[in-house]
Amino acid sequence: MRIKYDTRLTSYHTITAFSLGWLLFFIICFNAHLQYLLGESEKSILQSRNITITQRPTIFYCELPYDDCLCSVISNQTNTSDKCVSFAVLVGSRVLSLISFLFQIALVREILSISTDRPSAVIYTLWIICLFAFIGMIISIHWNSCYHAYIILTLFGTGELLFLLSCHNVIIGNDRDRSISNRNQVIIPHRSETTNNESRSLLELL
Secondary structure (H helix, E strand, O other), X not given: OEEEEOOOOOXXXXXXXXXXXXXXXXXXXXXXXXXXHHHHHHHHHXXXXXXXXXXXXXXXXXXXXXXXXXXXHHOOOOOOOOOOEOHHHHHHHHHHHHHHHHHHHHHHHHHEEEEOOOHHHHHHHHHHHHHHHHHHHHHHHHHOHHHHHHHHHHHHHHHHHHHHHHHHHHHHHHHHHHHHHHHHOOOOOOHHHXXXXXXXXXXXXX
């Protein structure tokens, strides 16, 4: 079995892959921003409780359940100076993670292809793996905040890679179109050049 990159260089697939790449880029960037807000809220809560925390990027704070960072939960506590997040931010971060995973699957289908003797069996197996991965992500995101953060970071990395591949796909498509147009260009010789060539041919025969 071989995995080929960019084997369907048609205008439709190039435009589709490029559009999916940009949509995926905006989704993962916005989701990373939501994850930053969750980390900021948790960092504030840990500091207000005088809990010793190690210095690390805000996005990696995940000791507390993200449900404890909701404004509706923090407002019921005596200390209301902690930063909080809305329910929409928490749900949006979880949903966007799943959406970005689906977008990445769609983008992989556009820019990669599989060469094998049994394509149907391989495709069905990959779909089953994707389904189990999707279900596992749903469970992990709701079960543990650290899993939630790591999944977002992983999807951010793979999403950035696929975005770059989709942009590279457009560059290859443009180069291919220019090369095809150059090969199909008809060169019409000038009449004087044709006459000179015919005269030289006659002299060579003599």
